[in-house]
Amino acid sequence: MPDPTEIEIYNYTTFEGKEDFVGFRTTLQVGSAAPDFSAILLETGQPVRLSDYWRERDLVIEFGSLT
């Protein structure tokens, strides 16, 4: 069970523009292996792995939210 504080830190309640755009440029380089992780597929409510999607075909991933 994730630490409640960690949930509150990641899911900030006030936008403060703290995103690290500069740091992004050097984390996870092109040409390297894409990191894999588990997620819930909205359509089914079932867990999937991101790697399921790049096994057979090239994959375009967009990250985002409603807001």
Add this chain to the structure above:
Amino acid sequence: MAREYAEKGFTFVFVYTREAHPGENYGAHRSMEQKLAHARAFKEQDKIERPILIDDLVGTGHKLYGELPNMTYLVGRGGRVLFRSDWTDPPTIELVLNYLLNVRARRREGERLTPFYAEFVGYRKNDPAEFQERLKRAGQQAVDDFARMMQRWNQQGKIPGRLGE
């Protein structure tokens, strides 16, 4: 665009992260139920046809990929990162996908091609009115919080996430 390029062999997914601009209507996630409900609302309101993958409540996937609010990645079949951008722009993605299709066509013709590293400055559509509507949808607090940060950034003479002209 996803439909058009799906036929050319590309899969598209959307990974749902934390709320970038939480407000009264759509607040910071405190449960997976809430996150799923927000993702469902997003799918309906923005008419998303791509599969939506919900990242966990502490942003495990989001953090692995750089934790920015609206990144795009292209991962080649087999799992190699081929492209990454700190914002999302459909014409830019289209450019990259066409580039990759062209590379494959050239290889099929027998041309010997070797990967190399490149970077470029992208240009994305910037519609302040559309952005304000999105913030309003989240709630007045989202509008106010952003306005406050904008004021601070203007004083500093720098907006994070924007390359200078």
